Amino acid sequence: MKTLLTLLAITLLLLQSGIALFLPKGFYQGTFLLPLLLLSLFAAGYLMSRMTQIADSASQWAKPCKLAVPALFGLMILLVWEAIVRGFDVPLVLMPAPTQVFVTLGNNLPLLWADFQQTYLKAVVAGYVMGCGLGFITAKLVVRNAFLQKGLLPLGNFMASIPIIGIAPIMVMWFGFDWQSKAAVVVIMTFFPMLINTLAGLRSVDPLHADLMHTYAAGKGQIFFKNQLPQAMPFIFNALKLNSTLALIGAIVAEFFGTPIVGMGFRISAEVGRMNMDMVWATIFVAALAGSLSYGALTLLERRVTFWHPSVRSGR
Amino acid sequence: MTTLKQLANKQWFAVLVLVIGIIIIWYIAALLMNGNQMINMLERTGQSWTYTQIFEGAYGIQRPPLPVPHQVAYELYDSIFNNAITSKRSLLYHTQITLNSTLLGFILGSLLGIIIAIGIVHNRTLDTSLMPWVIASQTVPILAIAPIVVVVLGSMNLTGILPKAIISMYLSFFPVVIGMVKGLRSADKLHTELMITYNASTQQMFWKLRWFSAQPYLFASLKIGIAAALVGAIVAELPTGAQGGLGARLLSGSYYGQTVQIWSALVMSALLGWVLITLVGLAERFILLRRGIS
Numbered sequence: 001m002k003t004l005l006t007l008l009a010i011t012l013l014l015l016q017s018g019i020a021l022f023l024p025k026g027f028y029q030g031t032f033l034l035p036l037l038l039l040s041l042f043a044a045g046y047l048m049s050r051m052t053q054i055a056d057s058a059s060q061w062a063k064p065c066k067l068a069v070p071a072l073f074g075l076m077i078l079l080v081w082e083a084i085v086r087g088f089d090v091p092l093v094l095m096p097a098p099t100q101v102f103v104t105l106g107n108n109l110p111l112l113w114a115d116f117q118q119t120y121l122k123a124v125v126a127g128y129v130m131g132c133g134l135g136f137i138t139a140k141l142v143v144r145n146a147f148l149q150k151g152l153l154p155l156g157n158f159m160a161s162i163p164i165i166g167i168a169p170i171m172v173m174w175f176g177f178d179w180q181s182k183a184a185v186v187v188i189m190t191f192f193p194m195l196i197n198t199l200a201g202l203r204s205v206d207p208l209h210a211d212l213m214h215t216y217a218a219g220k221g222q223i224f225f226k227n228q229l230p231q232a233m234p235f236i237f238n239a240l241k242l243n244s245t246l247a248l249i250g251a252i253v254a255e256f257f258g259t260p261i262v263g264m265g266f267r268i269s270a271e272v273g274r275m276n277m278d279m280v281w282a283t284i285f286v287a288a289l290a291g292s293l294s295y296g297a298l299t300l301l302e303r304r305v306t307f308w309h310p311s312v313r314s315g316r
Numbered sequence: 317m318t319t320l321k322q323l324a325n326k327q328w329f330a331v332l333v334l335v336i337g338i339i340i341i342w343y344i345a346a347l348l349m350n351g352n353q354m355i356n357m358l359e360r361t362g363q364s365w366t367y368t369q370i371f372e373g374a375y376g377i378q379r380p381p382l383p384v385p386h387q388v389a390y391e392l393y394d395s396i397f398n399n400a401i402t403s404k405r406s407l408l409y410h411t412q413i414t415l416n417s418t419l420l421g422f423i424l425g426s427l428l429g430i431i432i433a434i435g436i437v438h439n440r441t442l443d444t445s446l447m448p449w450v451i452a453s454q455t456v457p458i459l460a461i462a463p464i465v466v467v468v469l470g471s472m473n474l475t476g477i478l479p480k481a482i483i484s485m486y487l488s489f490f491p492v493v494i495g496m497v498k499g500l501r502s503a504d505k506l507h508t509e510l511m512i513t514y515n516a517s518t519q520q521m522f523w524k525l526r527w528f529s530a531q532p533y534l535f536a537s538l539k540i541g542i543a544a545a546l547v548g549a550i551v552a553e554l555p556t557g558a559q560g561g562l563g564a565r566l567l568s569g570s571y572y573g574q575t576v577q578i579w580s581a582l583v584m585s586a587l588l589g590w591v592l593i594t595l596v597g598l599a600e601r602f603i604l605l606r607r608g609i610s
Contacts, residue, residue, distance in 0.1 A: 070444065073449060148330070151330035151331045160543065162585065163550050169569060170579070284456065
């Protein structure tokens with residue numbers, strides 16, 4: 001019975017994909033295909049709950065199913081989007097279909113690559129490295145000084161509530177239109193999360209461990225690298241992951257305040273003005289991909305570095 | 317001597333010293349930046365100059381690269397008290413526009429976040445399928461979405477507050493989901509087991525136990541969420557060519573090189589953010605104190 005239902009659900013999904021992809025545009029007007037979309041949603045829901053059951057069991061398929069559930073969810077969103085845009089013949093100005101976005105993406109790879117280079121490889125990376133580095137160094141210098149700590153922590157929390165993106169026009173005025181001003185925005189946006197988290201991490205050292213290091217007559221450098229730094233790593237990675245998306249957002253927003261004629265923020269505002277929504281979505285796709293990949297890479301690195309931490313151990 | 321040591325141990329004193337230090341550095345930096353610009357300008361036109369002239373000029377010119385605190389304070393005072401609230405020159409007018417979309421977006425985002433969290437906690441399929449996408453949604457730079465949302469909604473004759481509120485919502489629902497899921501799952505094991513022995517239904521379990529265990533987490537998330545909503549509202553005003561709001565004020569200041577206007581809008585948004593977070597904090601204390609935890 002279960003296999004029969006699963007097969008039925010898969011057939012329904014394939015049928016729906018065929019309808020969405022191959023029928024001429026506007027197929028929902030005047031036909032009765034809309035209930036099929038609803039049915040295929042139920043089918044996807046059934047498939048997902050089946051796969052969740054398998055993923056929770058001890059079956060050999062548990063691992064692939066665990067990955068397949070969110071993948072199916074994402075595919076379903078794309079399918080519904082494609083079906084509605086094509087089925088109701090939504091004008092391109094409003095919303096392009098996913099397939100159209102991918103075609104545009106493929107046709108404009110050199111342009112998108114140039115934008116990516118300008119925004120990500122220059123502004124984001126430079127600003128991220130400098131901002132996180134500065135935050136770390138400041139935390140290292142401040143951690144021994146109780147007075148500075150007392151003053152800095154509330155200030156840092158206050159800064160976190162300020163929309164720091166607002167400094168973008170000022171930075172553009174100071175550092176010019178090119179990527180340097182965007183990097184400056186990123187530096188300021190990433191500095192405080194890094195400072196606060198590193199401070200919290202360096203202060204979280206177990207007093208017993210500190211005493212132990214003392215009885216070993218460890219030098220300052222040894223205490224820092226063998227005791228404090230490893231203890232602070234989970235906190236530091238927390239800030240690094242948070243900052244990876246913050247940096248991208250900061251750089252793109254800063255480009256709304258003036259930029260040379262290249263860059264992801266520039267592309268978005270220019271193509272919105274020309275109503276080229278497929279190009280806008282292609283840029284969004286690139287940005288989302290870059291953000292997800294850097295987040296994922298940091299998570300992998302975190303697992304490597306803090307393999308001893310409970311949150312990582314239980315995650316396996 | 318002892319009083320000085322006692323003072324040094326107080327938090328407010330440390331903050332005060334740092335703030336005064338920052339303001340002093342600010343004035344020095346303004347002298348260097350503005351003064352250098354003035355010297356360059358005067359030398360280009362071949363005029364002679366004296367240090368007193370530069371000193372006065374650095375703190376008084378119309379469009380300085382770095383305005384000093386008293387210039388910003390005067391601009392704030394001028395635009396708040398010398399203009400009617402409904403006037404477009406009043407900063408309060410723009411603040412209230414931003415505040416409206418922030419609050420609407422925050423309320424929508426919190427509700428959405430709470431609903432998603434409840435779904436995730438109670439339904440295993442939603443947990444595995446939705447949760448990764450909730451996380452992935454935050455790696456999409458919202459700014460990329462902002463112009464599209466506004467254009468799409470605009471063509472459906474939805475303009476004004478709603479598009480901005482939706483962007484605020486998008487930014488503020490994420491912390492609420494994360495905090496709420498954690499909170500709903502953080503119910504004491506003993507209490508949960510007690511409820512099970514009472515044969516409590518899922519609903520009773522939720523309303524009598526989980527909802528309360530989630531409240532401290534919820535408020536921590538709401539504080540982050542309202543700050544995020546404010547950022548969303550300001551950013552949403554940038555690419556859309558909005559006529560009012562703090563974001564529009566920043567953008568027009570940037571176009572016309574009105575640095576004092578940019579800085580005063582920035583200070584205003586900082587104040588607004590601080591007030592909003594404090595209000596959420598007060599609500600938290602009020603509600604949690606009644607339960608005896610804080």
